[in-house]
Amino acid sequence: MQGFLVLLAVALVASACGFKRYVWFISIGYGAAVAAIGVALLAMFGARAGVASALQALLLVVYGCRLTGYLAYRELRSRSYNQKMKGEVKGNDSVTLGVRFAIWGSAALLYACQTSPxxxxxxxxxxxxxxxxxxxxxxxxxxxLETAADIQKNAAKRRNPRRFVDTGLFRIVRCPNYLGEMLFWTGTFVSGIGVYAGIAQWLAALLGYVGIIYVMFGGARRLEIRQNCSYGKDPAYQRYVRTTPILLPFVPLYSVEKYAWLVA
Incomplete structure (x- = not known):
């Protein structure tokens, strides 16, 4: 229990940047929290953890640093991205302090649960x-997979900023970066299966895993709605969405737009 509280405290501190801009609680603060938790775990257990376990913690650091750097660049430097998101994200002034605290606490709890295995x-x-x-x-x-998908998307958008991306990994699923993230956390959850002790540890690990899967499907739904608005009249895009699964390869799930409960 004490170790989990340490993870929660680290996640709270690392994601507190969201008080400057509330969406950072679940974007830049997310990556920062995961990286900081990885560092904290290595500091807490050191050589006692074993090589494979230390590598799993180091992966958290790499994952978090990569995500934070990518999101920070996109949000702070990409003018086109910020223009697209203006209509989707509320301004900071429209979100009360109480709501910000609620987002901060619930997000940090999710990050602690995700990394708990x-x-x-x-x-x-x-x-x-x-x-x-x-x-x-x-x-x-x-x-x-997630890194490759981000690189491919950026390259495709540089070549043709006005076209949807359907090359490379995007031929397999429409959201390969989200698929990569789900696989990352699936591996994290699986890595702890042999040692979960008691209901509390199982609940924490399951809450983190189910929570991030829900968030990824919610993110895919938001992206689908945004892309439908941007490209919905393009016949090539219409063919693409009819034939390419949105998130899971070889699973004929082509749309999640109608699932309004996927709010993330």
Whole structure:
């Protein structure tokens, strides 16, 4: 319990940048919190964690730093992105202080739960088993997939800023970056399966995993709505969305727009 409270405190501090701009609680602050938690875990357990467990914590640092850098560049330097988001995101003044505190606390709790499998593994001595090795491999693959998708999207948008992206990984699913993130956290959850002790640890790990999957589907829905507004009259886009799954490869789920409960 004490270790989990440390993760929560670290997440609260690292994501507090959201008080400057509330969306940063769930964007820049998200990446910063995950990276800071990874550093905290390495500092707390050090060499006692075992090589594979230390690598899992190091992956959190790499993941968080990459995400924070990407989002910070996009939000602070990309004029086109900010113009697109003006109509979608409320201004800071329209969000009360009480709501900001609620977002801050709930987001930090989610980040602590997402990373808790790494804590539970390290606290149990960091022993290496099949669950840890498989989880580590899935997380590495997810991080590589998400990174590649972001690079491909940026390159495609530089070539043709006005066209939707349907090349590279975007031929497989329409949101390969979100798929990569889901795989990263699937690996994190799997890595702790061999050491979860008691209902509290299972609940924390499941809350974090289910929570981030829900957020990713909600993000895919927001993106779909935005792209439908931008490209919906383009016949090529219409063919693309009819034939390319939105998030899960080989699963014929082509739209989540109608699922209004996916609010994230």
């Amino acid at each position: 790494v804590l539970f593994r390290m606290a149990a001595g960091g022993r290496t088993d099949a669950f840890l090795l498989v989880g580590l491999a899935v997380s590495v693959f997810g991080l590589a």
